[in-house]
Amino acid sequence: MGIVQFPPECMKVSPNADQSKYCRFHRQVGHDTDECNVLKCQIEELIQRGYFRQFVKQSGQQKSGQQQPPRNLPKNVWKKDDSSEPSSSSGGDTQADRKKWSRQLYVGEVVSLPRGKKQRREAITFSDDDLPEGPLPDRDELVIKMEINDSIVHRILVDNGSSVNVMYYDAFTKLGLPRNQLKEVRTPLSGFTGDSIETEGSVVLPVEIGASPNTSKINMEFIVVKLICAHNIILGRPALEDLKAIILMEHRA
Template identity: 25%
Template sequence: MKFAAPQPIRQPLEQRDKSKHCAYHRDYGHMTNDCRSLRRKVENMLLRGELADYLTTKEYVKPRETNPWSVDGNQVKVIHAIHGRSEDDQESDEVYRSRLRITHKLRLSSVNTIVSRSINIRFGDGDLSIVQLSHEDPLVISLLVVNCMIKRVLIDPWSSANIIAKTVFEQLEIPSLSVRPTFSPLMGFDGTKVDPLGVIDLSVTAAKRTLKENFVLTEIHPSYNLIMGRGWIHRMNGVSSTLHQVMRCLSPDGKEVIDLRGDQVAAKEYYMLTQNEAKKAEDEAEAKKPTEESLEAVEVILGDPRKITYMGSSPIAEEKEALIKVIRRNADAFA
């Protein structure tokens, strides 16, 4: 059986492992058995029934996706993105999936990983081998907050506060009585003030630590589900790098380094969603602009095409006729 030629491997040749060869790509960099492109190709063919003759059973059922998040063996609730395409979005699912295909090829596990190394926190070229380059992606991770795994959490060392949107807070199912009032507004870089709904303490678990963190609760439409500021980064003994797409933390005993990996796919998906929303808002604003009214020539003196004036074409027939009569009665004014 022959397959159509796949997209070439995007990783630069000098960064590939030349001891590994993929028969599907006919190139170096990974083994055929580890080729995700081939795996997806075969799975799609199975779903379409094109490989039925090669199956022991004639029907292929795609394995159900499971919730990979668990704490002490117990699965936890997962809060995904607040954003989503609106129901009246005209872009088809197939078009949307095709636009995201390249980023899904590069999805990394966002589960925390423990790296045994010296206690010095550093970044090197080895960290870039699992990052799509070049990129301008923010560092977006997943965090266990209270008893929920929250996706699309922005690590922002420029923010002095941890921020949670009301829509996310409601999904945590915490009594609103836990929220304390505050009179300190959030300040944007442009000086814009946002009055928060209050503040609340929530437990955040990552890198073998559970910290009680103070969050500012806002009612604004969130860009991300959570924003974790520099105070939390410092209390985690962590250093974040958007280039390397990782927040690297010392363990509580200081004997190992624990990585909180970024999810470039989540970052790119959000970027595409915001681009779509911005374009939609722009189109709506454009549609609300008054259209340029067409003009209609009117003979000031009936039968004399040399003396004309112009009037808008919008008046109804009765008004239009009355205006023309006024113009012709005062023809001298248009000389």
């Protein structure tokens, strides 16, 4: 059936092993197929996965006529009771045989780590009261201001299409930041047209966004590029995730 993994012929056979015994599973001498614990474990695992259930006696099952085992299965799975009914693959008819079988099996235990209690979040909702004044639809860019490194920075474009937070080099110098504060970034940025842009580096700065009392203070990483742009900064998806924020263009929020 292709569901049993046959081991390679690489077992070390003791010189004192019985050379008259042959295991058709390992294809080696030293023990016979009925004594093969590796095969027993594989069969037990297959039973747990749902195979061969028709040959396993369930507790409380009514006696029925004799069933013939399929070919190529070891006899130890087919120990029969007095009624010649197939019993479970527990290794034998007597209690001693079953205890011996259970000691030979490898029993794995799957333990899942306890999950931490999820923090309850406040729902974010918008209504018509939050709509901006003026004609709709309003499809202008969402441009905000926020405090970065104790300075208010204007003309910050919020763009959920950007995979990084971009700070233009002119804004970096106006914040009075030294160039040695930049950390090297080896991966270039790819623009909308597919052109690659080498970065000046990355910097992590404290930011505060929002209006009191609804403000958020976090440390945010920016990728600094030496290009000319109408905006000072582009807030991408990393910033939105860190701030746990969403964009609703209709409400300009």
